[in-house]
Amino acid sequence: MSERxxxxxxxxxxxxxxxxxxxxxxxxxQIVETAAKVFQAKGYDAGSLDDVAVALDLRKASLYxxxxxxxxxxxxxxxxxxxTALDNVQCCQEIDDxxxxxxxLIRLQxxxxxxxxxxxxxxxxQRPRLSPDYEADIRSKERRYLRVFAEAVDxxxxxxxxxxVDPRFGAQAILGxxxxxxxxxxxxxxxxxxxxxxxAELLLGGGxxxxxxxxxxxxxxxxxAPASA
Amino acid sequence: MSERxxxxxxxxxxxxxxxxxxxxxxxxxQIVETAAKVFQAKGYDAGSLDDVAVALDLRKASLYxxxxxxxxxxxxxxxxxxxTALDNVQCCQEIDDxxxxxxxLIRLQxxxxxxxxxxxxxxxxQRPRLSPDYEADIRSKERRYLRVFAEAVDxxxxxxxxxxVDPRFGAQAILGxxxxxxxxxxxxxxxxxxxxxxxAELLLGGGxxxxxxxxxxxxxxxxxAPASA
DNA sequence: CCTACCGATCGGTAGG
DNA sequence: CCTACCGATCGGTAGG
Numbered sequence: 001m002s003e004r005x006x007x008x009x010x011x012x013x014x015x016x017x018x019x020x021x022x023x024x025x026x027x028x029x030q031i032v033e034t035a036a037k038v039f040q041a042k043g044y045d046a047g048s049l050d051d052v053a054v055a056l057d058l059r060k061a062s063l064y065x066x067x068x069x070x071x072x073x074x075x076x077x078x079x080x081x082x083x084t085a086l087d088n089v090q091c092c093q094e095i096d097d098x099x100x101x102x103x104x105l106i107r108l109q110x111x112x113x114x115x116x117x118x119x120x121x122x123x124x125x126q127r128p129r130l131s132p133d134y135e136a137d138i139r140s141k142e143r144r145y146l147r148v149f150a151e152a153v154d155x156x157x158x159x160x161x162x163x164x165v166d167p168r169f170g171a172q173a174i175l176g177x178x179x180x181x182x183x184x185x186x187x188x189x190x191x192x193x194x195x196x197x198x199x200a201e202l203l204l205g206g207g208x209x210x211x212x213x214x215x216x217x218x219x220x221x222x223x224x225a226p227a228s229a
Numbered sequence: 230m231s232e233r234x235x236x237x238x239x240x241x242x243x244x245x246x247x248x249x250x251x252x253x254x255x256x257x258x259q260i261v262e263t264a265a266k267v268f269q270a271k272g273y274d275a276g277s278l279d280d281v282a283v284a285l286d287l288r289k290a291s292l293y294x295x296x297x298x299x300x301x302x303x304x305x306x307x308x309x310x311x312x313t314a315l316d317n318v319q320c321c322q323e324i325d326d327x328x329x330x331x332x333x334l335i336r337l338q339x340x341x342x343x344x345x346x347x348x349x350x351x352x353x354x355q356r357p358r359l360s361p362d363y364e365a366d367i368r369s370k371e372r373r374y375l376r377v378f379a380e381a382v383d384x385x386x387x388x389x390x391x392x393x394v395d396p397r398f399g400a401q402a403i404l405g406x407x408x409x410x411x412x413x414x415x416x417x418x419x420x421x422x423x424x425x426x427x428x429a430e431l432l433l434g435g436g437x438x439x440x441x442x443x444x445x446x447x448x449x450x451x452x453x454a455p456a457s458a
Numbered sequence: 459c460c461t462a463c464c465g466a467t468c469g470g471t472a473g474g
Numbered sequence: 475c476c477t478a479c480c481g482a483t484c485g486g487t488a489g490g
Contacts, residue, residue: 043358048468060315061471062475070469117297124412125354129272163434169427176409183353184401198398202432205392219416277484290487291459299485 015073027068030056030074036077044074044129071131074122074140078130081119082141088112089148098155102162102174103204105152107196109178114192116181124182146171161204174203257295257305259285268351273303273358303355304363311370312347313397317341318377327384331391331403332433334381336425338407343421346411353411375400390433403432 020028034055038047049070053060067073087109095101113120150169156162162170177199179196183196249257263284267276278299282289296302317337324330342349359367376399385391391399406428414424 020395031347041357043272043274045272046358047468050468059476060469061477064470065475128270129275129413163430165427165430166423169424170431171408172409172413173424173431176404176412180401180409183356183405190398194395195398195402198394199402201392201394202399202402278486279484287459289485290461293486294459 024066024186031063031066032073032076032080035073036080036119036122038127039077040118044126045123049073049156058197071133073128075134076124076148077119078134078138080140081123082138082145084119085112086141089145092152093148098152098159099161099204102152102156103200105149106178106199106203107193107202109175110181110196110199113179114181114185114187114190114195117185120179120182124179146175167213174199177202240418253295259303260292260295261302261309264302265309265348265351267356268303268306268355269347273355274293274349278302300360300362303351303359304367306348306351307359307363307367308370309392310352311367311374314341315370318374321381322377327381328390328433329379332429334378335403335407335428335432336422338404339410339425339428340421343410343414343416343419343424349408349411355406375404378404390429390439403428406431 031052035047035052038051038055038194041047042051047062048060052073053063063073089105092101092104092108095104143209146168150167153165153170153174155164155168157164157167157170165173178196181192181195185192256424260281264276264281267280269282270276271280273296277289278292279289281302282292292302296305318334321330321333321337375397380401380405382391382394383396386393386396386399394402407425410421410424414421
């Protein structure tokens with residue numbers, strides 16, 4: 001997954017290992033972002049490189065200066081999605097209290113997906129289109145992501161905040177509940193924070209999510225989970 | 230969405246409104262089932278009519294005797310998926326106790342999706358490929374499906390079995406948790422019933438699902454939700 | 459249900 | 475980053 005550098009330098013000798021120019025990186029970012037939009041709207045197979053190129057006011061052949069293949073372009077969309085998500089989620093690792101940590105993860109996932117469903121739609125729904133060449137790379141990052149949630153569930157179970165469920169099952173259950181919003185969420189009508197609160201209440205009882213000050217929790221009762229095993 | 234009948238009758242006059250022959254219906258069922266497999270494995274766009282035809286030992290052109298277009302074939306897969314799911318779920322409507330009804334719906338959804346992810350994968354992930362011609366039909370059935378869950382959540386909230394959440398948000402949260410299994414479930418390794426129990430425990434506390442006799446619930450504590458508003 | 463075929467699209471390459 | 479182009483695939487139709 002090495003990138004070809006675009007050298008504008010004049011140094012003599014063999015200009016090897018030159019890092020990519022800022023223009024190159026910026027253009028690459030535009031391309032990946034545009035590809036994400038195209039693949040979201042039309043799917044990977046029906047979304048053509050021409051669609052991507054035209055949206056950038058380029059010719060299709062020019063894209064091959066930046067990516068080796070359409071498959072690599074899809075991989076770059078995937079990589080950006082999971083890398084961004086991993087970065088976000090790792091901030092929550094610092095939270096010591098099991099209940100607060102899990103609540104933060106739940107809120108983060110629900111709100112992230114609700115606010116920018118684009119990358120997530122591609123990541124989730126085009127997953128079987130990803131070339132086997134890139135599967136291992138994405139899968140390992142995905143596993144790290146799952147592990148963050150599984151560890152949080154484990155800690156929550158140990159602290160009696162959740163019933164004694166299998167950490168992997170629990171993590172997938174929570175990820176399903178919160179990620180599913182990309183299928184049905186209507187940004188015009190629905191409030192992401194309100195849905196995040198719903199998830200937290202269902203899983204942790206009332207008061208689990210630190211809602212922004214001034215937002216009334218309108219009558220949802222505090223529900224305490226008993227300490228278990 | 231009328232079907233062309235395959236008349237082998239010899240009656241004089243205009244043979245109108247003949248119902249499709251049993252062979253025609255059987256063949257149509259095979260075609261839809263095969264299409265579901267192809268669209269699941271390759272996606273709608275990359276899965277060709279030739280793939281479907283070859284799997285049935287037919288020529289591609291012959292499929293046009295049964296469907297008007299590839300788009301209609303996708304619609305038929307969708308229709309079968311949602312119709313079957315609706316039939317299943319409507320049995321739960323008879324259950325009066327709110328807690329038991331919700332538990333039954335949770336289990337049904339989780340187990341159904343885990344046991345036969347094929348149709349669900351197409352239904353969920355190829356949704357944006359469905360032609361606008363068929364959108365309204367599928368969407369209305371989908372809404373009925375959602376309503377079943379929303380009403381169950383509403384009743385559960387009223388009975389104090391769930392915290393006071395918005396019924397639509399709650400229904401989508403539960404559908405997400407349970408449907409998501411088609412993304413990660415490993416039939417070789419995971420037990421569908423065990424995951425269904427996990428979901429029920431997370432949402433309803435212990436003992437919410439009528440597990441098959443003899444299955445120990447290994448230490449999961451009964452968690453009671455307080456009566457609310 | 460088949461053979462034969464068309465028009466269009468698309469990923470990718472040559473060569474600059 | 476462009477023009478020009480190729481080979482392959484695919485949905486759909488004609489006509490039987």
